[in-house]
Amino acid sequence: MRAVVLGTAAGGGVPQWNCACGPCSAVRAGELPARTQDALAVTGDGVGWWLVNTSPDVGAQLAATPALAPGPGPRDTPVRGVLLTDAELDHTLGLAVLRNAPGLRVHAPEAVLHALMPTREVLATYGEWSWRPVEPERPFVLDGGLEVTAFPVSGKRPRYAAASSAPDPWVVAYRFRDPATGGALLYAPCLASWPPGFDALVAEADVVLLDGTFHAPSEMGAATGRSSGQAAMGHLPIAHSLPRLAAHPTTRRIYTHLNNTNPVLDPASPEHAEVTGAGAEVVPDGTVIEL
Numbered sequence: 001m002r003a004v005v006l007g008t009a010a011g012g013g014v015p016q017w018n019c020a021c022g023p024c025s026a027v028r029a030g031e032l033p034a035r036t037q038d039a040l041a042v043t044g045d046g047v048g049w050w051l052v053n054t055s056p057d058v059g060a061q062l063a064a065t066p067a068l069a070p071g072p073g074p075r076d077t078p079v080r081g082v083l084l085t086d087a088e089l090d091h092t093l094g095l096a097v098l099r100n101a102p103g104l105r106v107h108a109p110e111a112v113l114h115a116l117m118p119t120r121e122v123l124a125t126y127g128e129w130s131w132r133p134v135e136p137e138r139p140f141v142l143d144g145g146l147e148v149t150a151f152p153v154s155g156k157r158p159r160y161a162a163a164s165s166a167p168d169p170w171v172v173a174y175r176f177r178d179p180a181t182g183g184a185l186l187y188a189p190c191l192a193s194w195p196p197g198f199d200a201l202v203a204e205a206d207v208v209l210l211d212g213t214f215h216a217p218s219e220m221g222a223a224t225g226r227s228s229g230q231a232a233m234g235h236l237p238i239a240h241s242l243p244r245l246a247a248h249p250t251t252r253r254i255y256t257h258l259n260n261t262n263p264v265l266d267p268a269s270p271e272h273a274e275v276t277g278a279g280a281e282v283v284p285d286g287t288v289i290e291l
Helices: 022-028 058-063 110-115 117-123 198-204 219-224 238-245 270-277
Strands: 002-007 039-043 049-052 079-083 105-108 130-133 147-154 171-177 184-188 207-211 252-256 280-282 287-290
Touching: 002 058, 105 110, 110 117, 110 130, 147 198, 171 198, 184 198, 207 238, 238 270, 270 280
Parallel strands: 049 079, 079 105, 105 130, 184 207, 207 252, 252 280
Antiparallel strands: 002 039, 002 287, 039 049, 147 171, 171 184
């Protein structure tokens, strides 16, 4: 199995277009690298690739990844489909960018597929895609041989679907397992809390990419001068998850979905030193993982 960490930032990327916080200003000054919105690409055979989440940055991410370049025909693509962890705009707006991909297969929780119905109707005018519900804890196999299992982690609805009556789960983590090597990768970019049973999933994985949106609950307020919206945004801060990860020293632990206000974006910050000192990582866009 090979995975490419296409993007590592939360919604809006870094820098965010309407923000002059410390990290955004540092990127504009050339002091820190820019980051695109979080997404992953995985393959079991090196031929067909699957995207996990599609932000508006997906076009630039594909163009920056040689393994995902089109060919050999003029309109051939190695992208076979998409898996969605949730229905948030920063994870789904990229579907429109992919609108000309023929026969794309999209896997997502039933609630997410329901919330995306207007988008699905628009995309249907460009070509026929298949929309496939994932059942929690029911493994399925992707083209290329990877076994995938979805695990419910949250009932957080996106703002545009706040009144939806669709049942949970609204947010899942995905475990990708390569039957040929036994390697396992757990992708959980959105965690409202540390769910029951999550320790077992981390322990079984060789690599886990985990929600690192905020370092601390008060971060948004401190960075923007406004009251913190962390609790409402439904993301478990690194300060709360890092101690839990200490119980899994043999698993490679990587934080992703980093908000533009997060001080761990700066390698010189004490928050970044805290993360790396605990054995976890903050990796750049484009990082390749092989299992």
